[in-house]
Amino acid sequence: MFWAEKRADMETSVVDIFGEPRKDDPDRQTRKVTALFKSIHHGRYVGGDADTRFFILGLAPNAARISVRFWQVTTVGELAGHIVRHFEDIRIVHRGKQPEYLPLFRLLASTAVQGKEKNIPPNLAGDTLRAILEGCSYPRTLLTASVQRCRAEREITYPRAALIKGCLNRATRYSNPDQKEELTVSLDPDNTNPGYHLGRLFAVLEKIQEEANPGINATIRDRYYGSVSSTPVAVFPTLIKLSK
Incomplete structure (x- = not known):
């Protein structure tokens, strides 16, 4: 659950950014993320909502009760920066017909057996979303699940490659801030390693x-x-x- 202290575009944009593209408007998600990138790269959040407080409540079913997974109070500007950082971290070269920005469900489903929602490892969705929203390292279980699916199916898909790249870069960035070298979006012909x-x-x-x-x-x-x-x-x- 999420809401802003006053009306803000981010309240409706979050659903389009993380959700599957709508069948009647398949480019809607791409437009929303592109607009977010432009606003961040210009040093401000479009609409003047940067300082507006934004609240996020993570809930999970627990038997007959609802348990609180996490509670976060941030600002629209900070949240926008974390979301853009996520898409930059998982960005990787891909075929022309594949989506530029992968929805969260498609990323998580790529780690599951047969790509089915019911087979997504427990707690993985919540832990991954929390890492995105807080701008911290992705859960180690996300990297493990991605690699295991690659080995089991003997195929490195676009979503799995994107996740592996993002997990390794974030792990390096937060464990060793002085480390400058990161995996790039595509082939790096100048890499001498x-x-x-x-x-x-x-x-x-x-x-x-x-x-x-x-x-x-x-x-x-x-x-x-x-x-x-x-x-x-x-x-x-x-x-x-x-x-x-």
Whole structure:
């Protein structure tokens, strides 16, 4: 539940920002988030509501009672900044037909078995929303669930990649404020980190194998990823030789 101390656009915008796009207006969410980005990047919140107090009450069912998960008193301007930070943290390159800003439900569903709401891990939704609203690290369970789904389904989807990027960047940012390097939205050709270069090389080698053997069941990712991560100097010479 949420409300402002006086009428403010944020009261209605929050629903569009976090909710699934409406079928009769699929671009509504994108417009709302884009407007929020523009207002923050210009150093103010559109509408002059920046200092208006905003109240957020997180509730959860508990047997026959309702329990309070969290209570937050903030301002419209501060809340807008935290929401924009969230979308910046999970922003990652994607295909043209996919949404620019992923709704919260779609992010959470990507961590669940078969993508079903009932399979979303308990407490994950509340903990994730609280992290977004307070501007703190995402719950560790969110990263774990995303990685586990990638391993189980052997597919790294757009929402999962976005979550993994966001979780790692926030964990680094808040645990080590002096750390400047973060995962970027897309490929960083100027990154000189040896691990980053080896990751790019490994992707190229796997692509070579897939091109040479269409429909292959198990690639070098399935067989060598663990050893490549731990002892790259022993494995990469073999992989390069095999690629030829």
